[in-house]
Amino acid sequence: MSASAQALRCLKVQEYPSLIKYMGSKSKIMGFVVEGINRVRDDRPICDLFSGSGSLSGAIGQQATVVSNDIQAYSGLLADTYNRAYREKSTPHADHLLHLAGEILRNRKPKLTGNYSRDLSLNAFNEEEERQRALIDQDFDYEWHIFAKNYSGTWWSYEQCLWIDALREVAEAYKCAPIYPAIMSSLMFAMAYASQGTGHYAQYRDAKTNSSYRDILIYRKRSIAHYFQRKYNDILDYVPKKPVIYDHRSTALDFKDCLQKFEGGTVYADPPYCFVHYSRFYHALETLVLYDFPKLQLQKGKIVKGRYRENRHQSPFCIQSQVRGAFQDLFEGVKNSNSSLVLSYSNTGMISLNELLDICKSVLSKRNIEVLTTDHEHMTMGRKEDRQRSVKEGLLLAYV
Numbered sequence: 001m002s003a004s005a006q007a008l009r010c011l012k013v014q015e016y017p018s019l020i021k022y023m024g025s026k027s028k029i030m031g032f033v034v035e036g037i038n039r040v041r042d043d044r045p046i047c048d049l050f051s052g053s054g055s056l057s058g059a060i061g062q063q064a065t066v067v068s069n070d071i072q073a074y075s076g077l078l079a080d081t082y083n084r085a086y087r088e089k090s091t092p093h094a095d096h097l098l099h100l101a102g103e104i105l106r107n108r109k110p111k112l113t114g115n116y117s118r119d120l121s122l123n124a125f126n127e128e129e130e131r132q133r134a135l136i137d138q139d140f141d142y143e144w145h146i147f148a149k150n151y152s153g154t155w156w157s158y159e160q161c162l163w164i165d166a167l168r169e170v171a172e173a174y175k176c177a178p179i180y181p182a183i184m185s186s187l188m189f190a191m192a193y194a195s196q197g198t199g200h201y202a203q204y205r206d207a208k209t210n211s212s213y214r215d216i217l218i219y220r221k222r223s224i225a226h227y228f229q230r231k232y233n234d235i236l237d238y239v240p241k242k243p244v245i246y247d248h249r250s251t252a253l254d255f256k257d258c259l260q261k262f263e264g265g266t267v268y269a270d271p272p273y274c275f276v277h278y279s280r281f282y283h284a285l286e287t288l289v290l291y292d293f294p295k296l297q298l299q300k301g302k303i304v305k306g307r308y309r310e311n312r313h314q315s316p317f318c319i320q321s322q323v324r325g326a327f328q329d330l331f332e333g334v335k336n337s338n339s340s341l342v343l344s345y346s347n348t349g350m351i352s353l354n355e356l357l358d359i360c361k362s363v364l365s366k367r368n369i370e371v372l373t374t375d376h377e378h379m380t381m382g383r384k385e386d387r388q389r390s391v392k393e394g395l396l397l398a399y400v
């Protein structure tokens with residue numbers, strides 16, 4: 001343990017509401033992560049360099065300053081919900097937000113009228129879904145329509161997409177309010193629980209059999225408004241009634257740029273550990289947040305089934321030929337910002353622990369280097385039995 005860490009009060013994992021389902025989230029081993037941070041930290045800020053679902057901010061944000069960073073913009077809003085959002089007199093209740101969204105919807109002429117309360121056959125259901133997916137070729141005469149146009153009949157139904165767009169439009173009116181991150185996080189939560197997919201947005205499921213049709217139908221009947229309201233009320237109970245005292249920040253930078261700007265402290269690094277890109281799994285959240293009418297990825301001239309954003313971020317940590325260089329850059333950035341490091345790794349990773357240690361030692365030669373491990377059940381986000389498989393999680397610590 002570093003000498004400066006011994007002199008500081010230990011951070012404890014505080015309770016925080018869960019906001020989205022996230023692949024590789026450390027929420028289940030947060031006690032272990034915070035134990036690692038306690039061993040090395042000093043009184044300077046903690047940089048959550050790959051913050052994802054923002055779980056570290058939720059766990060310690062009321063006890064220390066957190067600089068939260070992730071290349072994906074939605075992550076900053078999740079961290080801000082934990083760390084920077086607060087209530088004021090003018091903060092709207094859920095009922096009011098839903099009323100505003102309902103008004104928007106009442107003033108829109110629907111493009112389709114089908115609903116799922118009728119008893120449809122499998123074929124009729126698939127025809128209805130196809131009609132919804134075809135909306136991507138139509139023009140819309142109002143601005144807030146990305147989800148209705150691009151995602152009807154995919155992870156969500158047309159009706160659910162109308163609600164997503166309308167609540168996103170309502171959120172925009174609160175963009176400068178301290179509760180904005182909470183509104184957006186509640187919408188991300190509602191999207192996750194109403195989605196017919198398996199917890200991410202890489203592929204939606206096809207209704208190939210009666211049994212998969214029945215399962216998809218469960219999600220098609222879920223109300224975005226209901227899930228939004230539930231989470232927003234949870235968050236209102238959780239956030240403080242006055243501005244937060246810590247100087248928390250959130251950024252959407254590449255890790256190298258973030259380390260260059262970081263004033264120094266403790267870096268918690270939880271980079272992607274396998275070849276799948278987060279930008280593909282969570283593209284819909286990125287589009288919700290940016291609402292930037294992205295071009296969609298084409299293959300042989302056709303929009304790909306997953307309707308991903310074109311030019312998604314390709315992380316070097318997910319590319320076999322780049323992963324070593326990426327860790328080298330990470331260690332260099334930690335060294336140059338004069339920080340301590342707590343690095344999460346898993347033995348399913350793209351690189352072995354031994355190799356990682358060699359790179360670490362070559363760059364951070366003057367530091368104490370320690371490895372902590374624990375066994376924990378890893379989430380792979382499938383619906384099958386292999387969903388939980390045993391993976392050794394570890395922390396590599398480097399400190400003065």
Ligand SMILES: C[S@@+](CC[C@H](N)C(=O)[O-])C[C@H]1O[C@@H](n2cnc3c(N)ncnc32)[C@H](O)[C@@H]1O
Pocket residue numbers: 022023024025026027049050051052053054055056069070071072075253254255256270271272273278279315316317
């Ligand atoms: C394993 S997840 C982090 C999970 C997070 N610790 C949690 O508990 O939710 C890895 C994150 O790294 C981000 N990422 C990938 N490449 C990045 C890069 N070059 N710079 C910054 N963030 C990156 C991904 O968007 C993803 O959210």
